[in-house]
Amino acid sequence: MARLVVMDADRCVGCQLCMFACNRRFGEGGLEKAALKVKSTGGFERGFVVVVCRACPDPPCLKVCPVDALDYRKGGGVILNVNKCIGCGRCVDACPVNAVFWDKNANKPDICVHCGYCVSYCPYDVLAMKEVEPFEVAN
Amino acid sequence: MKLPTNVLNIDLARRQYRVEDRADLFQYYIGGTGVAINLLRENCPKGADPLGPDNPIIFAVGPLVGLYPLASKTVAMFKSPLTGNLGESHAGGRSAVSIRLAGYGAIMIRGASESPLYLSIKDTGVEFKDASGIWGIVSSVTTGRVVRELETGAGTRTIMRIGGAGENLVRYAMVTTETYRHFGRLGLGAVFGSKKLKAIAICGEMGLEVESRKEYRKAYDDIYHRAVESPLMRKYHDIGTSANIMPLNLLKGLPTRNLTSVSSPDAINISGEHLAEEYLGRRVSCAHCPVACIHIAGLREPYENEPYFYKTTMIAYDYELLYSLGSMLGVFDEKGLLRLIDSVELWGLDAMSTGVVLAWATEAMEKGLITEAETLGLNLKWGDSDTYSKAVEQIVKQRNEFYANIARGVEYASKIYGGEDFALAFGGNEMPGYHTGPVTHVGFLTGARHSHLDAAGYSIDQAALKDKLPDPKEAAARLLKEEVWRQILSSLVVCFFARNIYDRDTILKTLETAGHKVAPERFDRLGLEILREKNQFKLEHGFNPNALRIPKRILEIDSPHGKVQESYLKEAVEEFYRLLASE
Numbered sequence: 130m131a132r133l134v135v136m137d138a139d140r141c142v143g144c145q146l147c148m149f150a151c152n153r154r155f156g157e158g159g160l161e162k163a164a165l166k167v168k169s170t171g172g173f174e175r176g177f178v179v180v181v182c183r184a185c186p187d188p189p190c191l192k193v194c195p196v197d198a199l200d201y202r203k204g205g206g207v208i209l210n211v212n213k214c215i216g217c218g219r220c221v222d223a224c225p226v227n228a229v230f231w232d233k234n235a236n237k238p239d240i241c242v243h244c245g246y247c248v249s250y251c252p253y254d255v256l257a258m259k260e261v262e263p264f265e266v267a268n
Numbered sequence: 269m270k271l272p273t274n275v276l277n278i279d280l281a282r283r284q285y286r287v288e289d290r291a292d293l294f295q296y297y298i299g300g301t302g303v304a305i306n307l308l309r310e311n312c313p314k315g316a317d318p319l320g321p322d323n324p325i326i327f328a329v330g331p332l333v334g335l336y337p338l339a340s341k342t343v344a345m346f347k348s349p350l351t352g353n354l355g356e357s358h359a360g361g362r363s364a365v366s367i368r369l370a371g372y373g374a375i376m377i378r379g380a381s382e383s384p385l386y387l388s389i390k391d392t393g394v395e396f397k398d399a400s401g402i403w404g405i406v407s408s409v410t411t412g413r414v415v416r417e418l419e420t421g422a423g424t425r426t427i428m429r430i431g432g433a434g435e436n437l438v439r440y441a442m443v444t445t446e447t448y449r450h451f452g453r454l455g456l457g458a459v460f461g462s463k464k465l466k467a468i469a470i471c472g473e474m475g476l477e478v479e480s481r482k483e484y485r486k487a488y489d490d491i492y493h494r495a496v497e498s499p500l501m502r503k504y505h506d507i508g509t510s511a512n513i514m515p516l517n518l519l520k521g522l523p524t525r526n527l528t529s530v531s532s533p534d535a536i537n538i539s540g541e542h543l544a545e546e547y548l549g550r551r552v553s554c555a556h557c558p559v560a561c562i563h564i565a566g567l568r569e570p571y572e573n574e575p576y577f578y579k580t581t582m583i584a585y586d587y588e589l590l591y592s593l594g595s596m597l598g599v600f601d602e603k604g605l606l607r608l609i610d611s612v613e614l615w616g617l618d619a620m621s622t623g624v625v626l627a628w629a630t631e632a633m634e635k636g637l638i639t640e641a642e643t644l645g646l647n648l649k650w651g652d653s654d655t656y657s658k659a660v661e662q663i664v665k666q667r668n669e670f671y672a673n674i675a676r677g678v679e680y681a682s683k684i685y686g687g688e689d690f691a692l693a694f695g696g697n698e699m700p701g702y703h704t705g706p707v708t709h710v711g712f713l714t715g716a717r718h719s720h721l722d723a724a725g726y727s728i729d730q731a732a733l734k735d736k737l738p739d740p741k742e743a744a745a746r747l748l749k750e751e752v753w754r755q756i757l758s759s760l761v762v763c764f765f766a767r768n769i770y771d772r773d774t775i776l777k778t779l780e781t782a783g784h785k786v787a788p789e790r791f792d793r794l795g796l797e798i799l800r801e802k803n804q805f806k807l808e809h810g811f812n813p814n815a816l817r818i819p820k821r822i823l824e825i826d827s828p829h830g831k832v833q834e835s836y837l838k839e840a841v842e843e844f845y846r847l848l849a850s851e
């Protein structure tokens with residue numbers, strides 16, 4: 130199964146359309162539910178990084194969840210069972226790339242489900258859905 | 269809550285804030301410029317000193333911000349220290365999205381602080397933070413870096429700040445946001461400086477409900493596809509606004525050397541095409557805009573006396589800067605021009621005003637109205653970008669009377685030293701880069717901000733080259749129509765570059781999905797109402813349309829439509845204000 134990969138962050142213009150797209154999965158505007166974040170690497174002059182779930186082969190977020198609300202996703206990544214989640218925030222702290230975000234309103238994590246909705250709204254082909262071998266190095 | 273109706277009201281003197289629901293204003297005026305002019309009229313007393321505590325700073329966004337692509341701008345309103353009248357300036361970056369997603373429709377800043385401070389604004393409220401350690405950092409870029417480290421919210425925040433020019437109250441100092449976007453015109457930076465306000469960090473990432481999820485996604489996709497497929501957007505992306513240099517040069521409408529000429533064989537050096545091929549290092553975009561029109565050049569230069577040691581400076585360029593600091597000053601060597609742009613950016617000055625002021629000073633020096641005694645030994649010469657960079661520093665530091673005077677704008681300076689005939693300002697605001705014919709100049713004179721963006725008269729001139737020039741009355745009517753329409757765009761607030769995408773039906777539809785249903789009949793009157801409010805403010809603050817000064821220079825130099833006739837300008841101006849009052 131394919132998963133979301135960042136193909137070339139140097140092509141990123143920082144428009145954040147991907148973030149708005151991710152949030153729009155739920156039919157709403159704004160950014161509360163966005164599961165990825167584009168930020169500058171220390172000022173716009175230096176370009177951008179796309180912070181998003183990198184589908185760790187052995188996901189630390191999943192391991193620290195006290196109620197097993199996170200499960201392996203086929204093809205990479207994790208799936209959140211919202212009903213089990215108690216909103217403790219340990220997954221946020223555990224993610225080494227800070228790709229687990231927080232929905233303050235729902236008090237639940239925003240974690241990428243690798244659905245690829247954002248890909249069709251990136252005008253500059255920074256993002257793609259790809260099959261990735263577990264140990265193949267993706268950006 | 270669907271609509272942004274909260275006004276965050278900040279009092280710098282008392283270091284207090286409160287949030288007021290102004291649904292009354294937002295319901296009626298939508299947002300952006302429509303709401304801002306009303307807040308300004310409510311809060312800026314007649315006779316207020318633009319650099320005194322009575323002058324409020326208002327930032328306003330609108331109901332499409334955070335929902336739709338290209339609704340990416342913030343409107344700033346204040347009383348301008350440059351013109352002593354209506355100050356309005358727009359900027360993107362992340363400012364608009366951050367303000368709205370922090371839960372505000374507008375932010376109003378009143379009073380003045382005794383000691384330097386910066387503001388940290390979130391959905392939870394406002395923190396007043398000491399900035400005495402940052403005050404005096406003359407570079408707006410360094411200021412941004414410092415605040416970036418002090419504040420959280422990377423990725424979803426805006427950091428507005430001033431450089432040395434704002435601190436020292438240069439009347440055309442700007443406010444920079446996200447390094448490359450500016451509230452450039454009319455001196456907002458000096459108003460920040462007068463309040464001892466060094467920076468504002470605003471972070472917001474909340475969600476926004478919509479009327480119907482399905483309709484929202486549908487309308488979104490429609491706009492998105494039109495945006496990424498439109499040829500106009502492509503132009504702004506590929507070369508950017510600097511694509512205008514060559515066509516204007518060819519038409520003989522590119523103001524050159526203080527408009528003693530309208531073209532140059534060397535224009536190719538500073539053209540968007542040349543810069544893109546040789547220097548373009550990166551394009552960036554405002555938040556929620558797919559276009560990425562912001563072009564940044566990488567200038568790689570060796571350090572003197574050190575072999576193999578280089579620095580690469582990233583410098584954003586746009587048509588307006590290439591005109592004002594390039595052709596207008598006879599600077600056609602692109603490396604020198606990029607360095608000059610960089611220094612203007614660091615000090616935090618409006619590039620257009622700075623270029624026009626220096627162009628006037630250069631000609632005044634040629635004519636002997638000023639000498640090196642005034643310029644502290646700087647010999648201003650066309651094309652000498654290094655000397656111009658030094659002069660920029662002097663304008664900020666104002667070490668003598670002359671620099672203090674030119675720091676007040678070209679209108680003011682020329683009243684003291686003479687040379688009013690070639691002091692290129694309209695309504696006190698320095699001229700934008702178009703000498704395309706009479707209509708652009710009528711637009712500079714009548715525009716509420718005396719800016720080329722009020723009604724884009726240059727495009728009427730340019731279109732008329734294939735057809736025939738409208739007579740003065742028709743020109744006035746067309747300018748008014750365009751300026752009225754732009755009041756709507758800047759109430760939403762969408763980028764003017766998206767004006768072909770956000771047509772009337774699209775706007776009504778998107779407003780409806782946002783929960784803001786407007787009756788079409790009222791919608792069609794609103795632009796004019798807003799423009800009238802602005803005009804009313806101007807009249808109350810001493811504006812006299814009959815006393816508008818027409819710089820002689822624009823009548824002396826051929827435009828693509830030949831000599832601009834003073835009678836044409838006067839008739840059109842008169843008609844414009846007649847229509848504005850009567851329609």
Ligand code: SF4
Pocket residue numbers: 133150151154163164165181240241242243244245246247248
């Ligand atoms: S793949 Fe889906 S969940 Fe992941 S960032 Fe993109 S839109 Fe969001």
Ligand code: SF4
Pocket residue numbers: 140141142143144145146147148167179250251252253254255256
């Ligand atoms: S949509 Fe593409 S270009 Fe825009 S911020 Fe996201 S990754 Fe970057």
